[in-house]
Amino acid sequence: MKLVILSLLALCWTCNGMIEHIPLPGGLLDCFSRYSQKTNVVDTVGESIASFCFGQYMWQASREQGLPGFNITREAYNWVQSLLPKPPSRRHVRQAVSPNLRIRKEYRRLTDMERANFHTAIQLLKADTSVAPSMYDALSAIHQGMMTHSAHGGPNFLGFHRVYLLMFENALRTKIPSVTIPYWDSTLDSALINPTQSILFTDSFFGNGFGMVNTGPFAGWRTLSGPLIRNIGQAGSLFHANDMARIVSSIRLVQITEPNAAVNSSLEFLHNQVHLWVDGQMGSLETAAHDPIFWLHHSYVDYIFELFRQNQRRFGIDPTSDYPVFVNNSMHTAMYPMGLAGLRNIDGFNDRFTSMIYQYEPSPGCSLNFPDCGSPYLRCVVAGFQSRCVSLDWTAAPRVSAIRQQLMNQVVQEQRMQAVARLSMMNAARAQQAQVTIQNQMRVSQQQRLLAEMRRQQALTKENENAGLDDPSEPTQVQRRSIQRRFKRQLKLNTFKYLPDPRGSQFMKGNLNINSNIQFQMLPQTNQNMPSNVQNSTDAPYISPPVMPADMCPVIPMAQGYQNTFNMNGRSDIKQWVYIPVKVIYQRPPTFNSYDSYPIVNGEVEAEDIYSPTAFRTMQNVMPKGKPASYSHCQAQESGAGKVYISSQGMNYMGTYKEYAVVDHRLAISVATAYVAVKSPQFGASQVFLNAYDSCGRICQPFCKLAGAQGFQRCSGAFRVTSSFPKLYGTNYGDAVTHLWQFGKNDICPTMQDDSIYIQFHCNFKESWPFGMQPQQAARGPGAAAFDEIEEPEVSKQPIVSNGPVNVNPTACHIGNGCMLSKGCNQCVNGKRYKCIGTCALYTSCQNGAHHIQSCPDNTIFDPDDYVCVPGMCPNNSKVWWHASNVNVWK
Structure with a gap:
């Protein structure tokens, strides 16, 4: 009987399935539609499009649907807002650069003391609970869709984060006044064969990159979204130098910002890929600021933004006024409240930030004549006639991972055993040292004689060729090849590699083979561990990493798990x-x-x-x-x-x-x-x-x-x-x-x-x-205008008579969700907006011949004349907001 019941349950499993398909929401569908016309999956990675569109949709949906977020008290919100005084109401006139500017450097260009101070300031913010839940958490909680409207999905992405970064930097300086936010130039890591092995993911910098962060300055952190987690390199991609060069060489803001920028020129789209690459909290816009990497990543975005602004001035364009007129969301209009420190969106493009407060040190570079990157954690790589700085990998870090440390210990142990066996031969080896020196000198003399003989034969061959003698040429060529083989063989015999022995022996032959799969080349003992207090200097020694097994680093191991938050x-x-x-x-x-x-x-x-x-x-x-x-x-x-x-x-x-x-x-x-x-x-x-x-x-x-x-x-x-x-x-x-x-x-x-x-x-x-x-x-390709909504509810084409106070046009039709259009459902012009009659905040956006219902943010109403949401109150509005910029704050 029990088996019969189980069988019936299995058969009924799909009778009235509790999982059912639903259509994609309009906002998400609109984004997919827009990108279907911008690009295709042959030119752009599909997952990068999916994650970007969904992130933008949820940023807006969290506010419109009132989804629960990370709570923040009014006192904490007021403290965050106080970190930046409001600038003058009139547009700032460009001034001479202040001589006392803060200088933001690339993370690896900081001295060890500067880096330690930066880490300490963050830790002090995290530990200071005088602002609940802590100063750091209050700042990170601001970066969520329920509290900031224009931070993503439009041109104010750059202005908002410029202001947000400065507020965080001001908070850091309340703890240690000399601290500035460094920037993470991830192009220095993307050039590595395996960027997940960058030296940044060691305990001297960001800490470990896989799973829960348990090493480095942020080890054991508990964020508002749980333990701090990363899953680096499993999705997304880091910035690439050619993409950044393309953005910097642009001259109009509309060319590098959403929604009009090309995919490979959209700074916001490309920045999103770095979020995905780090993953964990960084993988979601709502939680990204919970990981301190967020601030360094956005500092680099701001650095690229500043280089772009400098290029604008070279072309005679004023960066403070080059704000796009057409935006895809009214919250990204120039005069809309930003939600930070009482600013408007256009205030984020004021010159006072980089003329009066901070500037950026250029990203590290090198050349054939100056092959130093100014940091012991960077090396200069020359490819052809081009030189660039590249990060060291973590095999050269002060402390290596447990696995590799175990392997290194195994090698050292083997060498020590060999050293003990050689102790009895030490005296004999020293006695033979002089003889070895003499033999080497003799070999050098022999090589010189061989070289002289080769040059003589080459001269003889040339004389024969000039004299037109054909017969002697062949013997000369054979003899020449013989001499070359003898010369190469002598060079090989005379090539010895002596490296210091860890037990004090003066000589030990190089390339110690432990087994067939692992080969190490021991480094001088003084360079095996990087000094703990190395300061940046032009003569900093380059520390070569040991030769590690090739199968340990080509890709992320298949057994590498994924840690969810x-x-x-x-x-x-x-x-x-x-x-x-x-x-x-x-x-x-x-x-x-x-x-x-x-x-x-x-x-x-x-x-x-x-x-x-x-x-x-x-x-x-x-x-x-x-x-x-x-x-x-x-x-x-x-x-x-x-x-x-x-x-x-x-x-x-x-x-x-x-x-x-x-x-x-x-x-x-x-x-x-x-x-x-x-x-x-x-x-x-x-x-x-x-x-x-x-x-x-x-x-x-x-x-x-x-x-x-x-x-x-x-x-x-x-x-x-x-x-x-x-x-x-x-x-x-x-x-x-x-x-x-x-x-x-x-x-x-x-x-x-x-x-x-x-x-x-x-x-x-x-x-x-x-x-x-x-x-x-x-199959029609990326330029196809039509975009199917799967299982979209049918729109009623019949006029609806209303008993309410609104006089309904006989041609009106009901779209759904309380929206009724006065000119009929078939009157849809792509890109145009239509007011829902009888409402003050509902409207539709026409995309690819279909109406998609939209709602103005709270404290705003839809203006049918300008087709945008403007400040105002709907009658009997059930939601009461205490802040003019539509920030929802819980006590």
Whole structure:
């Protein structure tokens, strides 16, 4: 009887599924539509578009939907606002540069004392609870969508963060007056083969980059969003020098800011990729400021912004007035309140910041004539005729990781054992030293004679050639080759490498082989550990890193886990989450060709491996051959194993979760499963956007079980999860596994319950647009104007008669959510806005022939004459805001 009940439950699993597909929200759809016209997935990494658009959507949605955030008291808010006095109301007239400016340097250019002071000032802000919950937390809590409206998604991105940085710097200087915010020039790290090994992620700088931060100046931090976490290098990308040069050489603000800048020239879009690269708290706009890396990253953005402004002046353009007239959101208009220190958006472009308060030291550079980068933590790399500064990797850091330290200890121990064996030979070695010196001198003399003989033979050959003698030439050439071989052999015999012995022996032959996989070259003992108080100087010694095993650093190890914050609506607790099983169907990447297993036909080895999709005619028509854009750091594992990340991002709650499935790059098609967490529906229905991409950033297509359809159908990736029966989730990871798999008795092999899976992702490397578009429309390319809304509710075309005070035009129609248009639903001009009659704050934005309902922020109303939101109050407004710039603050 029990088995029958379980069978019925399994069959009923999808009867009234508690996971159901929903359309993408209008704001997210608008962003995807805009980028479909800007670029395509062949030129731009798909995941970078998805994460950027969703981040912008949630920044606005958190305010409009009133999502819970990180609480801040009025006293704390007032303290933050007091960190920057309001400038004069009139536009600042450019003045001569003040002689007492603060100087912001690249992080690695700080002296050890300056860097220690900077770290100490941050720690003092974190420890000072006179402003609740602490001074640092109060500052970081300001950076969330509920409290700052124009910080992202438009041209004021640069002005807002310029002001925000200065407020933070002023707070630091209340603790240590000499401190300024350094900037992190991540182009110095992106040039590394493996940027995750940058010296910045050591305990002398940022601390560790994987998992919970437990080393460095911020070890053990507890932020408003839980323990400080990072997952560096698993998504996104660092800044690249060519992108920064493109931005600096632009002359108009509209060319480098949203929404009009090209993708590779949008400073905000590119800056978002660095957030993703660091991940953890930095991976979400709402929590990014909780990690101190945030301030250094944005300081570099501000530095690039300042270089751009200097270039504007060279072309006769006034940076203080070059503010775009057209913006995609009224909160980004020049005169809109910024929300910081009573400023307007245009005030962030005032000259007084860099003429009266601070300036930037140029980013480190070097040349062939001056190959010093001014820091012991940077080295000058010469490629052709170009030179650039590049960060040291962490193998040259004062303290190395536990794994590598263990390997180094093993090498030292082996050397010590060898040194003990050599002690008995010390006297004999010293006695032979003089003889070795004499032998070396004799070899040098022999080499000189060989060189002289070679030159004589070359001269003789030239004489013979000039005299037209053909017969003597061949013997001369043979003799010349013989002399060259003898010379090279002598050089090889005479090449010895002597390195100091850790036990005091004067000589030890170099390149000690411990085993076939690990080779180390011991460095002079004085340079094995970097001095703890090295000050920057032009004669700072370059410290070469030891030669480490090659297989330890090409890519992030497959076993490297992913640490989630488990933060939801400002609270970190795994009990708020439930787990949904997801299937991944992964096709072999078109660039993977290292399986190294080849068929043999008639004794001859064929060129293509046996698993190549192009080797079989039956597969050529069904396996796509596209090459979507990928992250520059993307590298294949030699084992063939790869990762597909699945992320869940809340649409009616603040919280993200990420997990990965391991797939096989070698096979034509492989299948894997993963379990991704979403908000538990016991706290109310959860609306979530699921997104999947491989480790190269290539987006996977979502397919789900739509009502009334057989099998899996193409869908948007947006879902609603409720607590109604049957439950298609596990209250924890263990429940999710046992729900998906049926375990029998007596060691019967577990069987997957396919009915338990509602969504699967197909990673097929097509070059079509993946975000909410139907396949036939995606094929039209990035310039296609049409953009399908999947399962969008039908708009009523019938006139609606209202019994209210508004006289309704007979041609009016109801859009939904209380919005009724007076000129009919078919009257839609792309880019135009329409007022919802009978309301003061609702309007629609026409995008690609469809109306999308928008709402003005609180304390503003829609002006039908100028088609923008302007300050004002709606009658009977249920929300009362105490601050004029629409900042919601809890007591």
